Amino acid sequence: MTQAEKELRFQEKIDREIKIEPNDWMPDEYRQTLVRQISQHAHSEVVGMLPEGNWITRAPNLRRKAVLLAKVQDEAGHGLYLYSAVETLGTSREQTIDDLHSGKAKYSSIFNYPALTWADIGTIGWLVDGAAIMNQVALCRTSYGPYARAMVKICKEESFHQRQGYESLIKLCNGTPQQKAMAQDAMNRFWWPALMMFGPSDAESTHSDQSIKWKIKRFTNDELRQSFVDATVPQAEILGLTIPDSNLKWNEERGHYDFSEIDWNEFWQVVKGNGPCNKERLAARVKAKEEGAWVREAASAFAKKRAMKKSA
C-alpha cells in the first residue's frame, strides 16, 4: 500500500467515526499532534497541582481540606492516565517530562497565575475546571481511542471539581461582605486568564484545521470559548458577582453573549514564559524531579535485586 493509500484509509476510518488504536497505522503528523496535545494536557494536570496544593495546609476547615486534597489527588491521577496515553504513542513518561522541564513542552498558562486567597481555590474550581470541561467533554469523542477513554473518566471527576468550586463560592458570596469581596477579587483576576485557556483565536490558531479534519478536535477555540461564556454568565449572576468586562452583553441576534477582545499581548507573554509564576512552577517541578532522583534509583535498584534473587 502506498503512503497516499494508507492516508486515505486512515481518513476514511476517521470519517466513519472508528477510533484509532495504538497499533493502527497513523500519519506521523497525527501522532506528533497527539503527543503534543496529550502531553500538554498531562503537564497541565501536574503543574496545576501546585497553585491549589499551596492551599492544602491553609484550608479553612477540615471538610474543605479533605475536598481539596481529594481534588488535587484526582489531578495527579489524571496526569498519570494521560502520561500513559502518551506512552501508547511511543513516547515514554520520562521523555515527556524532560520536554516539560526543558521548556519544549507547554502546559496551560492559567497555572502561571498565582492563587492568592482562599477564594481563588473556589474560583479555580469554578472557572478553570469549568473551562477545562468545555474542552474535555468534546475530547471524549476525539478520534484517538486511549485519549478518548481517558477523557471519559477525567470528565466525571472534573465536573465534581467544578461543582465543589462553585459550592465553595456560594458560601463566600452568601457570607460576610469581606468574603464576598474576596470572591469578587478572585473573579476579577481569573476571568480573563480563564477565557485565554481556550487558546488563540481561530484566525491565529496554527493547528486547528488539520486537527478538526482528523477529529482530534471537534470544535474550534472560539466556539468553545463562546460556549463557556454563555454557560458562565448566568452562574455569575446567581452568585451576584460582576464579570470584569463592560462590553459583556446578550446579543439577541446571535443568541450568544458578546464580550471584549482578549488582551492577546498578555496571552502571548505568559505563553512565552513571562507570566507571574512561570519560573516558580517549572522550578518546583524540576526540583521535585531532581530531589526525587535517588528515590526512583533506589526503587529500580531494589526491583533488580529482587528479580535476581527470584531467578537465582
Add this chain to the structure above:
Amino acid sequence: MMEQSALFEYVLRMSDDSLILAQRLGEWCGHGPILEEDIALTNISLDLIGQAISLYDLAADLEGKGRNHDQLAYMRYEQEYKNVLLVEQPNGDFAMTMLRQFFFDAFRLPLYEALMQSPVEQLAAIAAKSVKETRYHLKHSSEWVIRMGDGTDESHKRAQDAIDHLWRYTHELFYVDAIDHALLADGKIPNMETIQAKWMTTVTSILQEATLEIPKNNWKFEGGREGRHSEHMGYLLADLQYMQRAYPNMEW
C-alpha cells in the same frame, strides 16, 4: 464525669496525632519524587483527615461543651494540642517522611486493632473503619523502608540517617499517664505495653529486611502529650489556623 474527661483527653490525643500528621503530608502535594507518591501521600493525608474528623466529633461529644470538630482542630492554642512530637517533625527528605510514617503506622495499626474491642462503642467503630486504611498505610510505608534500605548506597544511608534522627521521638508513642491508667483500669483502652511489643516486632522485622539498624542511642524525647511541643509546631499551626485566625467567626 472524671472518666468522661479522661476519655475526652485520650481521644483528643489520637485526633491531634492524625490531624498534625495529615497536615505534614499535605505539604508534599505536587512535590513528590514520582507522581504515584503524590497520589499515595495525599491519599494517606486524606485518610488521616477523615479519621481526625471522626475522632474530634467523638471528643466534642464527650466534652459536651458544644464545640465541633473544626473548633477543636483549629481554635486551640499550641499547648492545647496533645499530639506526639514525632508527627509534627518536618518532612525532611522522602526518607525522613517515610520513616516517620512507618514508625507511626506500626504504632497505629495495633492500637486500632485493640481499640476495636473497646466497650466505648463509638471509639470501637472508628477503630474498625480506620484499621483497614492503616493496614494500607503500613504496607506502603514498610515497602518503602525496605526499598530504601536495600536499594542503593545513597538510599540506605538516607533511610538510616532518618531512623537515627527519629528514633528519639518513637518512645513517646507509648507515653502513659493518669489518663491512660484510669481508662485501662476500666478496660476501655488496651495496655500500652502490648502495643509497644507489637510495634517493636514490626519495626525489628521490617528494618532487618531492609538491612537497616536500630540505633544504640536510647535518648527519649517527650512532651507532646502534655502540650510541650518542638519549635516546629508554631509554624505548622500558623499555616493550619491562618484562615480561622485572620477571618474569625466566618463559615467556609
